[in-house]
Amino acid sequence: MAALGSPVRRAVAPRYSSRTSGPLRRRLVVGLLVLVSLVLITVYFRESPNGSLHGVQSAGSTALRPFEIAANRIARPFHDAYNWTADVFHAKSENEQLRADNKRLQQQVIQSATQAQQALAYQKILKVKRAPAYQDYAKTAVTAEVLSNPVSQFDQTVLIAAGRDSGVRVYDAVVTDRGLVGQVSKVAHDTALVTLLTDKESAATAKDLQTGAIGIVHHSQGPEDLLFLDRVAKNKVVNRGDVVITAGQMSGHRLPSFYPKNILIGRVTRVGQTDVDSFQDVQVMSSVDFSSLQYVLVLASDKPRQRMP
Amino acid sequence: MIAPAAKAAVLFFFVTIVQVTIVSSIGILGGSPDLVLVTLVAVALTQGSIFGAICGFWAGLLLDTATLGTLGFTSLLLTLAGFWIGRYGETTGRDRAHAPLLSVAVVTVLYAAGSLVLHFLLREPAPAQVVLFEELPGTIALNLLLTLPVFALVRRLFASPERAAPEVEFVG
Numbered sequence: 001m002a003a004l005g006s007p008v009r010r011a012v013a014p015r016y017s018s019r020t021s022g023p024l025r026r027r028l029v030v031g032l033l034v035l036v037s038l039v040l041i042t043v044y045f046r047e048s049p050n051g052s053l054h055g056v057q058s059a060g061s062t063a064l065r066p067f068e069i070a071a072n073r074i075a076r077p078f079h080d081a082y083n084w085t086a087d088v089f090h091a092k093s094e095n096e097q098l099r100a101d102n103k104r105l106q107q108q109v110i111q112s113a114t115q116a117q118q119a120l121a122y123q124k125i126l127k128v129k130r131a132p133a134y135q136d137y138a139k140t141a142v143t144a145e146v147l148s149n150p151v152s153q154f155d156q157t158v159l160i161a162a163g164r165d166s167g168v169r170v171y172d173a174v175v176t177d178r179g180l181v182g183q184v185s186k187v188a189h190d191t192a193l194v195t196l197l198t199d200k201e202s203a204a205t206a207k208d209l210q211t212g213a214i215g216i217v218h219h220s221q222g223p224e225d226l227l228f229l230d231r232v233a234k235n236k237v238v239n240r241g242d243v244v245i246t247a248g249q250m251s252g253h254r255l256p257s258f259y260p261k262n263i264l265i266g267r268v269t270r271v272g273q274t275d276v277d278s279f280q281d282v283q284v285m286s287s288v289d290f291s292s293l294q295y296v297l298v299l300a301s302d303k304p305r306q307r308m309p
Numbered sequence: 310m311i312a313p314a315a316k317a318a319v320l321f322f323f324v325t326i327v328q329v330t331i332v333s334s335i336g337i338l339g340g341s342p343d344l345v346l347v348t349l350v351a352v353a354l355t356q357g358s359i360f361g362a363i364c365g366f367w368a369g370l371l372l373d374t375a376t377l378g379t380l381g382f383t384s385l386l387l388t389l390a391g392f393w394i395g396r397y398g399e400t401t402g403r404d405r406a407h408a409p410l411l412s413v414a415v416v417t418v419l420y421a422a423g424s425l426v427l428h429f430l431l432r433e434p435a436p437a438q439v440v441l442f443e444e445l446p447g448t449i450a451l452n453l454l455l456t457l458p459v460f461a462l463v464r465r466l467f468a469s470p471e472r473a474a475p476e477v478e479f480v481g
Contacts, residue, residue: 025359026359039381040384060375071326072330
C-alpha cells in the first residue's frame with residue numbers, strides 16, 4: 001500500500017514494437033502479407049502439380065523432413081505412453097460396448113437362423129401347393145403358420161394363423177409336405193383349430209396304394225403317433241411297407257370322407273389278423289411329425305361342400 | 310527488432326514441427342490442440358499487430374509446406390489472426406488478465422470458421438458439422454489448457470532486458 005511521501009515504483013508497461021508505428025505502416029504490412037497469401041493461393045491453385053510453387057513446397061517439405069523425423073523419434077516414447085494410458089482408460093468402456101455388440105449380434109444370428117428355417121418351411125409348403133395332387137386347390141389353398149402345437153396327449157389339436165377371413169372352413173383338410181395332418185374343426189376370423197389325425201375322434205377313409213385295399217385310418221389310442229387302418233376285410237391284401245393314402249370323397253361308398261384323395265398318410269408297419277376279429281389288424285406309421293408342425297397348407301375350397309350321408 | 314524476429318522465426322519453426330508431428334495426433338474430446346495458433350496469440354499479444362501478422366504469415370507458410378497443403382492458405386488465416394490479436398493487445402486487451410484466454414477462445418472459433426469458408430471457396434471438402442460441432446469444442450478446451458503455459462513461455466522468451474524504472478515520488 002503506497003503511502004504519501006514514500007517512493008512508489010510503477011510497473012513497466014510492455015513495449016510493443018508496432019504500437020508506435022503509424023496506422024499506415026501497419027495497414028501496409030498486413031495488406032502486403034494478405035496480398036502475398038492470396039497470390040500464393042491463386043498461383044498454387046492454378047498451376048500444375050509440376051509448377052514452380054509446388055516445387056518450392058516440395059523442397060521445403062524435404063528440408064523439414066529430418067526435423068519431423070527427429071521430433072517423431074523424441075516423442076515416440078511419450079506418444080506410446082499416452083496411447084497406452086488412453087487404451088487402459090478406454091478398455092473398460094470398450095469391453096462393455098463389445099459385450100453389448102456381442103449380445104446384439106447373437107440375437108441377430110438367432111433371428112436370422114429362425115427366419116431361414118421359416119423360409120425353408122414356407123418354401124416346402126409352397127412346393128406342396130403346386131403339387132399335382134392339390135391342383136384343385138392351387139388357387140384357394142391357404143398357407144398358415146402353426147401358432148400352437150399339441151401340449152399333451154389329450155390335446156391333439158393345433159391353432160393355425162388363418163381363419164374365416166382367409167377362406168378357411170370347417171372340415172377343410174390340412175396337410176404338410178410330409179402328408180395329411182388333420183382337418184379344421186373350428187374357425188375364427190383369423191385363426192382356426194385343426195384336429196390332428198392322431199386325435200381319437202379323427203378318422204379318414206384310406207387305401208393301400210399298392211393293393212387298393214380300403215379302410216379307415218384312426219389313432220391307435222396309444223402314446224405313440226401310431227395309426228390303424230381299420231375295417232380292412234380279411235380277403236384284402238395289405239403288405240408291410242405299403243403306402244397308405246386318403247381314398248377321397250367316394251359318393252355312395254360305405255366309408256365317406258371329407259378328405260380329398262391321394263394325400264399321403266403313412267406306411268404300413270405291421271399286418272396281422274385274429275380269428276375272432278372280422279377285419280385285419282393293420283398298423284400305420286404316419287409320415288408327419290405331429291409334435292413339431294411349423295407351417296401347414298389348408299386345402300380350402302370355394303365350392304359348396306358335399307353333404308355327408 | 311531483429312533479435313525478437315529471429316527468436317520468433319526459430320520458435321515457430323519448432324512449434325510447427327511439434328504441431329505437425331506430435332500435437333496433431335493427440336485427439337481428446339473430439340478435437341486436437343493447435344499449438345501454432347496458441348503460440349501465435351501469445352506472440353501477437355506481447356509483441357503487437359505487425360509482429361503478430363508477420364509471425365502468422367511465417368507460421369502459415371511453414372505449416373502449409375510441412376503438410377503439403379495449399380500454399381498461402383494457412384498463411385492468410387494466421388496473418389489475419391496475428392494482426393487482430395496484436396491490435397487487441399495494443400488497445401483494449403492491454404494489461405487484462407483474461408486477454409490470453411479470451412483471445413485464444415475467439416481466435417480458435419474464427420480460425421475454424423475462416424478455414425471452413427476458404428475450403429468452401431476453393432471447392433474443397435468443408436464438413437461444417439464435423440468441424441464446428443464435433444471438433445471445435447474439444448479444440449477450444451485443449452487450446453485454453455495450453456494458453457497459460459505457452460503465454461508464460463513466450464513472455465519469458467521475448468522479455469526485454471530489465472531497465473531501471475523511474476521512481477515517482479509523491480510530495481504532499
